[in-house]
Amino acid sequence: MRHIHFILNPIAGKGSNFLDLALLEKYFNKKDFSIVIKPTSYKKHAIKLTQESINEKAHIIVACSGDGTINEVASCLVNSPIILGIIPIGSGNGLASNLNIPKNIHKALALIKTQTVKKIDVGTLNNLHFFSNTGIGFDAQVIKHYEASNERTLVSYIKATLKSLKKSNKLMDVETTLDDESIQHKPFLIFISNSNELGYKVSLTPKASLQDGKLDVLIVKEISAFKIFLFTVLMLFKSHHMLKEVNCYQTKQLKITLKDKLLFQIQMDGEFKMIKNQTINISILEKALKVIA
Known part of the structure; x- marks a missing residue:
């Protein structure tokens, strides 16, 4: 039985x-x-x-x-x-x-x-797990405002995005270490994905796979208000990578360190979280979850 x-x-x-x-x-x-x-x-x-x-x-x-x-x-x-x-x-x-x-x-x-069972990869952030994606910066703020709305509709998601755009000038100062490369920057967005979809058929990492043993990383540099609008529009057509401020990577692990704070505001699988730490370590566990699909 x-x-x-x-x-x-x-x-x-x-x-x-x-x-x-x-x-x-x-x-x-x-x-x-x-x-x-x-x-x-x-x-x-x-x-x-x-x-x-x-x-x-x-x-x-x-x-x-x-x-x-x-x-x-x-x-x-x-x-x-x-x-x-x-x-x-x-x-x-x-x-x-x-x-x-x-x-x-x-x-x-x-x-x-x-x-019918598949084995899929699992993302880890310090001692937490994620299965779709995690991120800091703009997407975390969208989720923060989305949760505060107490509505779970596409319209409320769009409203949360617009509200986050108005406050997008408050950028974090971080160091991102990805493989052997260290980047000092104030990014608009750092998005780390295990899957190819955010939800609502929207994707920042359309080539990501749940079974390739890698994380797809999207880093968007500090950009102007017009470029933010353009990024949002292009994202709907999965063409945001055309902007020079958008950089795409694949990796098994990365580290992000805050330069001036001890508190990360992140989203993880569409849930807003605060992590009291100056550094977060993100990596992949290959084929660590059995799922019916």
């Missing part, structure tokens, strides 16, 4: 999410499967629930949520034999989109039933 635990974020995406046990039993019969549904009640609750499911010998743990809760569940399963399943009900759903996991719940359940 296979034990499948569903961890549901009821307020992901547009909210009011519900999983019906009768629906699940249409795909997973009682003879071959044991089904458990665990709704989350607060931020990071998914971590506790996942750890409980691990102790309860779950074979598959399905995150029914957006990228933030998926991160909480998946972080507990890195280098584990337990398989991650995903039902994407968030707003952006970047990781699920990159894995071609359908938004339709019936199709997503049918995919989980096949139990």
Whole structure:
């Protein structure tokens, strides 16, 4: 018998999410499967629930949520034999989109039933994990304003972007060490990606792969207000690399050090975080997570 635990974020995406046990039993019969549904009640609750499911010998743990809760569940399963399943009900759903996991719940359940497993790479930042991307600078501020809006729509994401553009003159002074190259700069954006999509079909790193053992890094130098606008427009057409201020790299690890502060404001898989440290070390764990896709 296979034990499948569903961890549901009821307020992901547009909210009011519900999983019906009768629906699940249409795909997973009682003879071959044991089904458990665990709704989350607060931020990071998914971590506790996942750890409980691990102790309860779950074979598959399905995150029914957006990228933030998926991160909480998946972080507990890195280098584990337990398989991650995903039902994407968030707003952006970047990781699920990159894995071609359908938004339709019936199709997503049918995919989980096949139990076709991929091993994907995992990004690490100090002692944290990310599965899609992380970044400092402009994208972190967008996520900060997006979360503050308490709305999970494309319109609110656009509003957060415009609000961040108005405050984009406050640049950090950092040293970035990438392979053997050290860069002293005040970047508009440093974006580190494991996957090829941010969400909403938007991508800063369209050539990134979950299985190539490398991180795709995009560094945007200090740029004028007009170039910021141009960058945003070009990004929609995946042509932002045409700007001379945009530099693209691939690496297995990099280090970013703040020159004048001890607090990083970052986004990680679409969640805003603050890290009290002067240095962050970012690297890749190759094929460290089993996921149904």
